Amino acid sequence: MDDHARYRQRSLWLDGALAEFTPRPQLTGDVDVDVAVVGGGYTGLWTAYALAIRDPGIRIAVVEAETVGYGASGRNGGFVSAGIAGEARVYERSHGKDGIVRAERAMIDGVGWIGDVVASEAIDCGWTRGGAYRVATSVPQLARAKAGIEAKRARGYTADDAWFVTAAEIDAEVRVAGVLGGTYTPHCARVDPARLARGLAEACERRGVVIFEQSPVTSIAAETVRCGRGSMRADIVVRATEAFTTRLPGESRSYLPIASHMLATEPLSQEAWDEIGWRGCAPVADQSYQFVYAQRTPDGRIALGGRGLTYRRGGAIREQDELQPAIHARLEQALRRLFPAASGAAISHRWGCYFAAPRDWSMGVDFDRASGLARAGGYSGHGVVASSLAGRTLADLVTGTESELTGLPWVGHRSRRWEAEPLRFVATRTIAAVAASADAAEDRTNRTAQRIRFVRRWLPGR
Template identity: 45%
Template sequence: MGCPLSTTRALWADTAGPALPLPPLSGDTTVDVAVVGGGFTGLWTAHYLAEADPSLRIVVLEAETVGFGASGRNGGWCSALFPASLDKLAALSDRSAALAQDAAMRASVTEVARASDELGIDAHVAVGGTIVLARTVAQVARARAEVEHARGWGITDDRLRWLDEGEARTVLDAEGTLGATYTPDCAALHPLRLARGLADSLVRRGVAVHEHSRVTELLPGRAVTPHGTVRAGTVVRATEGYTARLPGHRRVVAPLYSLVIATEPLSPETWERIGLRRRETFSDHRHLIIYGQRTADDRLVFGGRGAPYHFGSRVSPGFDGDPSVFARLRATLVELFPVLTEAKVTHAWGGPLGVPRDWCASVGLDPATRIGWAGGYVGDGVSTTNLAGRTLRDLVLGRDTDLTRLPWVGHRSRLWEPEPLRWLGINAGLRAMTWADTEERLTRRPSRVARAIAPLVGG
């Protein structure tokens, strides 16, 4: 397989088509709602508010360009995954509330597809579900335990099921496959086409969307930029992996980097050998996360964790690429699919995602300050942002709904530890997950390292 390119430009940026230029803020203004962040959280929030009350004056402020962050650089999964488990959600509330959150996540996958279609956004959506391979004896045990645990929550076979080796290989014929789990609750899509389409729709509705308008200070009733101050009855923080750049928010979420590669378009013969005929998304049951999808133009997009956390929660364009991580991704991809040994990698990129200390995403609105927030998606944000947008709509408008009663609403994760403890702990956790996968391959038993480190990495 050809080496990844030295550039860190995402495939999505090269295949999204021309973008509608959006002007920076020019001077002070007063609105009803100021949304800080032009990614999915901010765009969906503005969309649902404008739809619910067209009289609202809404402004969206984006530091770079629409979809610049994780929204335009992810792996293109729109899944029902929520970063906190049902058990953790039940501990925050109760069993019925946890199941309501799960149902809301599944409904969000459907809603993203529905809204995209209604708005005329061609985001290359394909609802093929997700297959998660089990390729070691320890992974088989973990996969079967996951299915059994789901049954205890009343989750039936039509929502999560075990596939034996033969069934799994008919969906995705990866090397070493012993079985898999499958859920229908996921869509593959082109994330930047979706983000830009949402922004275009907002502009047509009369919502002001300003690019290159970095907010340097977020206060009750004000969002301050170098180009002017926006005064608003409600201010919504939708900054995810870039939250640490805001004064007073350094330890709210940790920006962890996820890196991605994409191949050239593959031949029909190659895809016949690999599978993914319905554009299912895929992963496996290892500890260090990997993820992939088949794009609408028949490329294979493949990403994973493993890039280091940078001291002081720093984010920088220079961190978007890591040659050693790209090389590991390429090697893992060939290990999974030897047929790709000679395939060219045309794009290699990355970016930060937001991780709260307890790995539980949250959304809320402080009634005293009228500052709203959403985030900490831990990489599961393409659908969760949509749920956040609809929830923030109801909170801003003062509605008491099923969405505003979900257990993630109003949740406050504790702050991350100060440095250097944050740097030491996060990077030790990332390294431990790699060790755990190696341990399981060698011992053929579930990793003791993974059990020990699980409380530090959201387990």
């Protein structure tokens, strides 16, 4: 199989975005730039874009191991959503409650910032800002939805940022079977994530950024990035490799590279959409511990993900692990249950993608001026907006620009390293098993599963 076919198989989004594909040049020989960015996903591209806007004269190059958007940036759920990529309790220890409030507001503002770039750069990515729903289909889920609103109020959300909605109010927008109520926030948009990534890459190139593809990096050091067939010398080196960081020397315990999984239906008939509604295209997620999330795609499908994660012992990242029959079967069951009108639709795509989970589930952005080394990542699956904030923050740090972004609590944050194997493998399997059994118990009894308290502290926040 050639690379073009392999890339298109990675997700519904990449299949469409790469229908016509010409790879960018590989990095060969020695190249001198001012800033070298390692990673052609959202973090690397937003960093390059923000730097090029900040200083049009700066020489910037991005080097990508595969093709732009190959990783999670081209395979995620397409939720451009607010909400900090991390644990409030972690950031509060260093920055207090005010730091959390500022972080939440920065994420809210970040949704609009991305929308402005999409409009100004004419990026064709299906951008629709219709907000988002979190729906409850059981009494315990309903209680968590209400508790979630109270928690957001404590972190600075106002009555205009998120609120409780009834089953009838949800039904007026999108008909989800068995819904009892939920929450709504206007701070979310739907996109085709691969088209956003590739459109952003083209916007970077229009501003003079050079992008090398199919050039795996073998080492990153101060002033030097080495690939198999060439190298870059730069005053500033930005590591924007997210889950793939664990493949670099000495970084295997920096993150857990965890695979999340999705599927998509064929385009639905007009009759099915008349029954489902969903004209505003507001993405939907439920309140399970192993939750489900879904969007109405720009070409009239339902794309749905969740219901379990995959971690391979030793943190291996393998394309064959992206397809998980058991998890994809649970996703198909969830699709048929939540959207009965789609029960006859064929599943056209099944895929997975890896995200980086730090030990405390909290992202970090860092720049050491003495060495010229910068890094950002650890979004725990919530990186569409967080990566744009990280890229803009790195641009401010690199150019020495003081801003509200450089004072946010993830700047300078470093998570402790994960435990050695086999402890982390056993722990991840145990936590996942307890979460799955808690969901099953709540579905069966309609009462909160008390067993979840044993693993709650290790579950990522939502």
